[in-house]
Amino acid sequence: MIARLKGELVSTGMDHAVIDVGGVGYLVGASSRTLGVLGPVGGSVTIHTEMLVSEDSMRLMGFATADERDWFRLLTSVQGVGSRVALAILSALEANELHRAIASGDKAMVARANGVGPKLAQRIVNELKDKIGGIVLGPGGGSVAQPKGSHASDAMSALGNLGFKPAEASAAVTTAEDELGEGATLDALVRLALKKAAK
Template structure:
């Protein structure tokens, strides 16, 4: 089984990366957090991987940290959670946030992920509650990207200005904490720009 790849980041898409390892290109499906952590095109990168084989498909999943891969495996062990939904959850929540949500039976946080309804979110936190404390979390977990509202628009604005998703999300999170939840988009962008540039 392929457990890790180290190579050059050749290309990326919305939910995948192409890693060139000694001239062989591996298509790796990733969460948005992993994509943000891989760096720029042409740079060296390392991904921890999980190979999933079904009757009509073979898919390589990539993770920035081994802890993220462990959580992916836990999530896909829950009935109704396939690789796509597990990656959506890991895109919406850091491993630390996911651990807190499961330990605290916070289904609403898990339901923030695209394609996860309240019923499935409840099943996930119920099944993983007892396992949550035993798994490590990824070091320096990236803040969750907001799904909608002024914060999401501010993250998008910073990305349009050339900032990486992880840096944009962290800067907007700091700006939101400073200005409060009712902050206007213009103020969020102004303060977040200072944080991101600093």
């Protein structure tokens, strides 16, 4: 799988860019937000990628941040949301806006994207509300994949088994992890995360 490309920006179109990596030109589908930050043609670019493989084609999608790529994966996990619709949503909304819209159940905000009607927007909100536990808002307002430590996923699972929602568990484990540091034991992490989640 191709996870990242670093090379020279050859050209950009309405929904794609061509990046030359060692003499090979990669056609990469992208949101208008990503295309807007790639810089001038001829310049050096690095983008995160997701390879889509189907029976009759192989396509590469490109993202300015790993964060945007994570949202693309989440969006395309919803029935009825293909790569084109996912890119339209990511073109219309920043990651933190999308997180806020889904967390608050604001289907109208999701429906601002081209090709997203009220029914599909509602489905996106409903299906992703419990899945966004792995993506929490960072201090700068952007979303970051959290938590990151070796025991974090086990601690999240433990809190989930105790009835906490994924978003609550993720936020609590992240806060606990920040206080204890990455060397914390699983037991200590779960105990502190429970205290944070119970507040």
